[in-house]
Amino acid sequence: xxxxxxxxxxxxxxxxxxxxxxxxxxxxxxxxxxxxxxxxxxxxxxxxxxxxxxxxxxxxxxxxxxxxxxxxxxxxxxxxxxxxxxxxxxxxxxxxxxxxxxxxxxxxxxxxxxxxxxxxxxxxxxxxxxxxxxxxxxxxxxxxxxxxxxxxxxxxxxxxxxxxxxxxxxxxx
Amino acid sequence: xxxxxxxxxxxxxxxxxxxxxxxxxxxxxxxxxxxxxxxxxxxxxxxxxxxxxxxxxxxxxxxxxxxxxxxxxxxxxxxxxxxxxxxxxxxxxxxxxxxxxxxxxxxxxxxxxxxxxxxxxxxxxxxxxxxxxxxxxxxxxxxxxxxxxxxxxxxxxxxxxxxxxxxxxxxxxxxxxxxxxxxxxxxxxxxxxxxxxxxxxxxxxxxxxxxxxxxxxxxxxxxxxxxxxxxxxxxxxxxxxxxxxxxxxxxxxxxxxxxxxxxxxxxxxxxxxxxxxxxxxxxxxxxxxxxxxxxxxxxxxxxxxxxxxxxxxxxxxxxxxxxxxxxxxxxxxxxxxxxxxxxxxxxxxxxxxxxxxxxxxxxxxxxxxxxxxxxxxxxxxxxxxxxxxxxxxxxxxxxxxxxxxxxxxxxxxxxxxxxxxxxxxxxxxxxxxxxxxxxxxxxxxxxxxxxxxxxxxxxxxxxxxxxxxxxxxxxxxxxxxxxxxxxxxxxxxxxxxxxxxxxxxxxxxxxxxxxxxxxxxxxxxxxxxxxxxxxxxxxxxxxxxxxxxxxxxxxxxxxxxxxxxxxxxxxxxxxxxxxxxxxxxxxxxxxxxxxxxxxxxxxxxxxxxxx
Numbered sequence: 001x002x003x004x005x006x007x008x009x010x011x012x013x014x015x016x017x018x019x020x021x022x023x024x025x026x027x028x029x030x031x032x033x034x035x036x037x038x039x040x041x042x043x044x045x046x047x048x049x050x051x052x053x054x055x056x057x058x059x060x061x062x063x064x065x066x067x068x069x070x071x072x073x074x075x076x077x078x079x080x081x082x083x084x085x086x087x088x089x090x091x092x093x094x095x096x097x098x099x100x101x102x103x104x105x106x107x108x109x110x111x112x113x114x115x116x117x118x119x120x121x122x123x124x125x126x127x128x129x130x131x132x133x134x135x136x137x138x139x140x141x142x143x144x145x146x147x148x149x150x151x152x153x154x155x156x157x158x159x160x161x162x163x164x165x166x167x168x169x170x171x172x173x
Numbered sequence: 174x175x176x177x178x179x180x181x182x183x184x185x186x187x188x189x190x191x192x193x194x195x196x197x198x199x200x201x202x203x204x205x206x207x208x209x210x211x212x213x214x215x216x217x218x219x220x221x222x223x224x225x226x227x228x229x230x231x232x233x234x235x236x237x238x239x240x241x242x243x244x245x246x247x248x249x250x251x252x253x254x255x256x257x258x259x260x261x262x263x264x265x266x267x268x269x270x271x272x273x274x275x276x277x278x279x280x281x282x283x284x285x286x287x288x289x290x291x292x293x294x295x296x297x298x299x300x301x302x303x304x305x306x307x308x309x310x311x312x313x314x315x316x317x318x319x320x321x322x323x324x325x326x327x328x329x330x331x332x333x334x335x336x337x338x339x340x341x342x343x344x345x346x347x348x349x350x351x352x353x354x355x356x357x358x359x360x361x362x363x364x365x366x367x368x369x370x371x372x373x374x375x376x377x378x379x380x381x382x383x384x385x386x387x388x389x390x391x392x393x394x395x396x397x398x399x400x401x402x403x404x405x406x407x408x409x410x411x412x413x414x415x416x417x418x419x420x421x422x423x424x425x426x427x428x429x430x431x432x433x434x435x436x437x438x439x440x441x442x443x444x445x446x447x448x449x450x451x452x453x454x455x456x457x458x459x460x461x462x463x464x465x466x467x468x469x470x471x472x473x474x475x476x477x478x479x480x481x482x483x484x485x486x487x488x489x490x491x492x493x494x495x496x497x498x499x500x501x502x503x504x505x506x507x508x509x510x511x512x513x514x515x516x517x518x519x520x521x522x523x524x525x526x527x528x529x530x531x532x533x534x535x536x537x538x539x540x541x542x543x544x545x546x547x548x549x550x551x552x553x554x555x556x557x558x559x560x561x562x563x564x565x566x567x568x569x570x571x572x573x574x575x576x577x578x579x580x581x582x583x584x585x586x587x588x589x590x591x592x593x594x595x596x597x598x599x600x601x602x603x604x605x606x607x608x609x610x611x612x613x614x615x616x617x618x619x620x621x622x623x624x625x626x627x628x629x630x631x632x633x634x635x636x637x638x639x640x641x642x643x644x645x646x647x648x649x650x651x652x653x654x655x656x657x658x659x660x661x662x663x664x665x666x667x668x669x670x671x672x673x674x675x676x677x678x679x680x681x682x683x684x685x686x687x688x689x690x691x692x693x694x695x696x697x698x699x700x701x702x703x704x705x706x707x708x709x710x711x712x713x714x715x716x717x718x719x720x721x722x723x724x725x726x727x728x729x730x731x732x733x734x735x736x737x738x739x740x741x742x743x744x745x746x747x748x749x750x751x752x753x754x755x756x757x758x759x760x761x762x763x764x765x766x767x768x769x770x771x772x773x774x775x776x777x778x779x780x781x782x783x784x
Binding site: 018 | 259335354385387389511512513516517520597
């Protein structure tokens, strides 16, 4: 089963390495991992996509939670959430097929962000399945290079997954 | 660099260091609002947290800290081990004996990496230690400088928490966090890496600074009343209940609460190797240790139980053997302070994340004995009667089990702390020494580190100067930290070593005998041209024992003697016990003995070997 985990971590050196090392040493396979600063510069957000049964997933969550610099961990896949992946892809686009590619990009609501004599660079974001579909469609033209950010996710509505409800950066005594 | 009141240190290190050492500065250190060196702030933080002893080995990147240790020597004892690993296991020995965090210190690079084994060991056994390492100066970090190791990177997965301090102003906060994290929740090791220039830098320290641990639970987890009622109800209904308790009881100081639960309910108690001492072996309700080399009766009982109260344990593979076969018929109540232990190896019917002492306190207020378990108690008593731990009492010589039993008998009436290495002697000690109280038994249980015994005994002796501290060791393990004989002599620590000398790596040899057709593969510890090296020894004893431990011990300033006749054993042990200073007793034992009973790794109770 697929789980999307959202972890709030302290923005200090070594957290990514600690988290990645823990996952690797316990043999947990991570499908995707994205990291970035949050609105609070003291905190970063890590989004994981994990495949596995509930027992394995529960261990991943608890082991993450145990790391002192990990502030909180939420399984947001049980909630209504928005998930996005950003991709840049360079496609072969010689004279004659360029308009076909443009059409595809429009259908997928992507953008052409760079044009070279025989290639175009496309920016596209969306759910994993949409990106996969786009990749399948442009593959016949010839993919030169492809980069993805990994998945990020956020719960819909007013509920908010953050450190705020625990008092933000709590001053433990 | 230079946040807050920090003043960067001068770049010429040697000059800076020398000015620190000046004794004229001594008087100024205690006054408030004064500039202090980072190293002094470290030591004052230790003092503020009640530290009374540090096990520290100096080097280039930690000598500033040592200069501070000398200045504070009237309030803080520093013990110089003869190897950083010895120092770090001594810190563990201190922590295991007291429950207070043990402090060790080493320089950067090789000094720091020599701490790694004891840190990993403390993580697996949940022992609170704080390891402080010197690091190369901040401006050369990452340049492969002399004696530079990224020790925080190395230790990330084996510490509970770790910090590289890059700002001198952070020292009081980081120290506070280290003590807090090491000793709360499930205890564990914390590493603090301090570059030399940060040790030298000046600061007006703020010891009242708040911690910044947003990801660390402040409250100890506590069971809910509903859970406690569920447990009480399950106990009342149970017909074949058993208490399976471990190191969590010791670290939670919950031994008395456990004893009360046992008394109130009459339920039999079995312990893990980490739990020995939580419940007295001599109590009729005790089923002693369970697991691979646990008692036959404990393993039968846990296998047949219909209710298991698992308290401060982690269903380790050395306890369960084949997981799918372990305790198949039982309802499992699992109480642990670490949520990640619940449902990790074995799914619990009632998982309770709680401080076990709190839980037991609540439970004891409402618990009633099971309605009917008379058949069960009779069954347990029968198992215990039929298959006690045993050895050949008539053996013409000194068997390891006999030596341990005699030591146990001779030391029951006094405060005795037993430490061990790892191997056969460790298991025999866990079987044949009768423990009465918590924190009187120290064993590297999770990591299984050979060489643990002597340095751990040192640490325990520092914590309890008047106790009799005996390292029951094997000749393989003993040699792994033999240099600490010097520390015991020089620091006047009257540690005793009962060396069960069989000239072999006994536990590996036992596995060779059982599972590998007795082929000797580097398990004989004497010269390679002897017959024993290839398993062709003549008779039960290895000939011409090597090395001469009595002379080695004497060379280090210890009193020492050797014993090989059974009739001389009690006198020899008595002399060891009564000697005021450190004493090594080299006991000649045969090498064919196997630790029994035994459930082979990954096997079930059905494959239990009794003979």
